[in-house]
Amino acid sequence: RKEVEQDPGPFNVPEGATVAFNCTYSNSASQSFFWYRQDCRKEPKLLMSVYSSGNEDGRFTAQLNRASQYISLLIRDSKLSDSATYLCVAVRASGGSYIPTFGRGTSLIVHP
């Protein structure tokens, strides 16, 4: 079983739609969680951290469920520019450092 699993998609949605991605993690020692966005042939860029109480940043909402070991990302009012691959990350502490494990990513295509 992969340590961090995501549905690879692609999720193909029209502009204005609401879309949700889930991500599960297997290591219960994971302490912090993030969502990254990666455009084709570019480096990943931090989208948002995921807090235990859930957090929102504009059209984006992230949730964490520690009991079930999954995190989610909700995108409202999708824009064409939201088309990208979304990576979830679970971070565990190890020997004074923080070791991130990335999922393979979920592809989102927003069409007119």
Added chain:
Amino acid sequence: SQTIHQWPATLVQPVGSPLSLECTVEGTSNPNLYWYRQAAGRGLQLLFYSVGIGQISSEVPQNLSASRPQDRQFILSSKKLLLSDSGFYLCAWSPVTGKSYNEQFFGPGTRLTVL
């Protein structure tokens, strides 16, 4: 503000040749540094991380090595490249803040093709 540089941007190397990729960070001190590889159509695989000068930890056994000769310099090397070393190599840094949320910031990456 902090910036992270990687070079070269692209590289084509023959099998069996050596490799040296460099990453430097500006605008921060004593960052945690990371090397990742992303093979075509696959996820990010953590190769090495470093919490300080000369301190390197490897996540997976492989044909590669890493070094951190200076606080903000991280180098990825190989003595003899394999075909399977092809991929998108990404360097990342994260601040050491004492809190558990340590976001990572990525460099632009090096696209390596081994022929």
